[in-house]
Amino acid sequence: xxxxxxxxxxxxxxxxxxxxxxxxxxxxxxxxxxxxxxxxxxxxxxxxxxxxxxxxxxxxxxxxxxxxxxxxxxxxxxxxxxxxxxxxxxxxxxxxxxxxxxxxxxxxxxxxxxxxxxxxxxxxxxxxxxxxxxxxxxxxxxxxxxxxxxxxxxxxxxxxxx
Numbered sequence: 146x147x148x149x150x151x152x153x154x155x156x157x158x159x160x161x162x163x164x165x166x167x168x169x170x171x172x173x174x175x176x177x178x179x180x181x182x183x184x185x186x187x188x189x190x191x192x193x194x195x196x197x198x199x200x201x202x203x204x205x206x207x208x209x210x211x212x213x214x215x216x217x218x219x220x221x222x223x224x225x226x227x228x229x230x231x232x233x234x235x236x237x238x239x240x241x242x243x244x245x246x247x248x249x250x251x252x253x254x255x256x257x258x259x260x261x262x263x264x265x266x267x268x269x270x271x272x273x274x275x276x277x278x279x280x281x282x283x284x285x286x287x288x289x290x291x292x293x294x295x296x297x298x299x300x301x302x303x304x305x306x307x
Contacts, residue, residue, distance in 0.1 A: 218292055
């Protein structure tokens with residue numbers, strides 16, 4: 146009986162794979178620059194929404210003493226946007242973290258985050274941007290959005306991407 150069930154399942158799988166192989170090819174996907182722009186728009190949107198959602202009094206929250214506070218994390222992302230997008234625009238800048246070392250309260254950080262995001266969006270729209278730093282920016286932002294998710298869950302909040 147088990148052999149008969151296994152044989153039937155295999156026949157169904159082989160039949161389905163034959164049908165799938167005959168399907169029309171997928172429509173051509175957008176170019177890499179478009180996908181990169183979409184990736185940044187998505188993850189930067191989540192970061193901005195999260196920064197707006199988290200209450201001011203939680204900007205000093207940190208899960209353990211050895212990690213950044215929520216405010217420092219947002220500030221670090223702002224600094225990273227300023228770095229990666231300047232490099233993506235062709236400017237030879239060095240890493241700097243004046244935002245993270247400055248005031249990290251919500252009222253200070255939200256406008257700086259939005260300004261840095263707007264500057265990045267302009268670079269992502271341009272056709273002369275260098276891809277390496279822009280790809281690095283999406284990866285770096287995604288990494289820290291993962292931290293934001295953890296922080297938000299630990300303070301009892303639902304992240305925007307959920």
